[in-house]
Amino acid sequence: MQYALLVHGSPYASRACHSAWEFAKAIVSTQEHTLLGVFFYQDSVLIGNQLAQVSRDEFNIQTAWQHLSKESGVPLHLCIAAAISRGIINESESQRYELEASTLAPQFQLEGLGSFVALINDCDKLISFK
């Protein structure tokens, strides 16, 4: 079965990013299922802030997603509108808004909601994490 994940909740105020990661890990560990992609919307886009620093004795959910994506090739999409309004900016948006820095962490990419529509249409099952 082909899965897609939609994540809503902030990595700081909910377990959405953590639960979605656990689920994603389970999918990519099997041969019979495929994870087509993960779309982060609303406050969950904060997962892509490369400036966020986690205490060394705490679990780093951003790094966990990065490893999963790197090892499995699963694309991690952040909604571009939601991300920009929360200060998650890639190089090209940084130039467009004439900013001095970009904040998007590696392995994450800014995408429009159109990419989410493609995910909905391509997957057999879409799972949301609030």
Place this chain on the structure above:
Amino acid sequence: MSSILIHIVSSPYNGLAAKEGLDLAMVLATFEQKVDLAFSGAGIALLYMEQSPTIEHGKALYKMLPSFEFYDLNNLYVPVSAILDNQLENQLQNEKNKMQISPLATLVTDDEWQQILTRHTHIFRF
């Protein structure tokens, strides 16, 4: 084609959730997905007529309602029990608080509401 229900339960004046729900509805509709909208709880505030928020209160999302028909977003469902709950709450607070709901919304019975929740392929709650 899958059918999608965007269910707004957050107040338009409490964070970005309602706006991001409407954004998703419009984008999905633009990509020719079949999308319906539903409102309950604090989300019903988006349908109140004669709102006059200042810029500090937040974006006047209710002004988007008349544009929905251009996206083929023609079904705006509200369970009638949710309206009654809101009115009762308003009556307890202040009789003057009773607000009119936009005529673009369709009130549905509990049975119809149950059918709406089961007939869509995807439901996204904001």
